[in-house]
Amino acid sequence: MESSTKMHTKGLDFYYNDAQALYDISLEFPQNRVTALIGPSGCGKSTFLRCLNRMNDLIPKTRAKGEIMLENMDVFDPALDVVSLRRRVGMVFQKPNPFPKTIFENIAYGMRVNGVRDKALIAERVETSLRQAAIWEEVKDRLNESALGLSGGQQQRLCIARALAVEPEVLLMDEPASALDPIATQKIEELIISLSKALTIIIVTHNMQQAARVSDITAFFYMGKLIEVNNTDTLFTKPELKQTEDYITGRFG
């Protein structure tokens, strides 16, 4: 089934000081699809991911050139409110990073920052987000306990619920399961697939089997360049380029 483009980059270059980290990246992210970014460490996939909601703005002496569009919105528009961009393009990080607050407050916090004051609405949204992140049943009786008491896998799902609470359209995930055990990883993977019905998901992963399991499209990065982007099925059975094949079969370098 065809899907319209939710977000795209065109000719994107990125620099840390004078060191160029990304070269001319043009990539489209179809709506309600999971796109996996793979490649060896230092290939630029996480840098690229952080460009998409301008998280790199927080790093001094970095600059980007080229175009990133979220539908019709220019992500690099100087007049753009970055907070509102990050509300639309949420992010989940490698290590679960819950706030040292209660489970309830972890989810409610983002809404409050975004100006939501209606207590009933907040309570409703907390429940919905926890349900969407497949953790509601495990925490519903201890919403007022500290989030730090949850297991690693639960903390990561809580962080996903927190990202979902502000109703983003795109979710960026930077190795969201790399610190988790296989059972917790499986739960996150199932969650990614079910969330893609409502969201556009872009995930960076070092685990190639994970990319193969959860994504519809896979993009292979190497040394700051986009080498091949293809349907995940094709990329893992019959990649078009030898360089891709050498990487995914472990013959690299």
Place this chain on the structure above:
Amino acid sequence: MAGNLQKEINKIKKNILSLGSMAEDRFKKAVHALKTNDTTLAREIIASDVEIDELEVEVEEECLKILALYQPVAIDLRFLIVVVKINNDLERVADLAANIARRIKTVSGTGTGQYRYDYAPMAEKTGLMLKMSLDALVGMDADMADRVILMDKEVNEMRNQAYDAMKTAILKAPEQVGQTINLYLISRHMERIGDHATNIAEEVIHLIRGKIVRHGI
């Protein structure tokens, strides 16, 4: 990890090629036994089929182990899937060679007037198909595999010629119908060996070009 995977894959390559040469050897011997009415050699072929069966099981188990432990992708994944299929084809080729050997005793009677059929051209063509399909696998040669697929029709036609010849022979000497039917069945076995060589060639094409070419798709 990739180094270990490559070691395992190289071991499988070695085993599948051994199986290929064993199957080819059994077929050559069956053809020779047929030509020379050598029932001792025929018995040897039948008795040694178990070696091929054992190696077939070993190759399949190795493939399953690698799939479970390494979860290979791309060319490595296609290679293992193709090996599982070729493994099966080679085991069947050896079975068919044993089937030819089993018929030799029945058709090798020396009675006067017994119908003879010259299987040399068909055996040569079938043997060539089998050899070329294995050469295509060893040399990763998709063009050679293409040629094997084209030869299948010729072998099928030779089977049809054998059928017509046997039909006439049965009408001429109905009292030898049992022997003549057994003689005809040898052409069926050879034709099936040609089919398995074709399967191997198709798998080699899948391995190299990543495209499944079975059923004329």
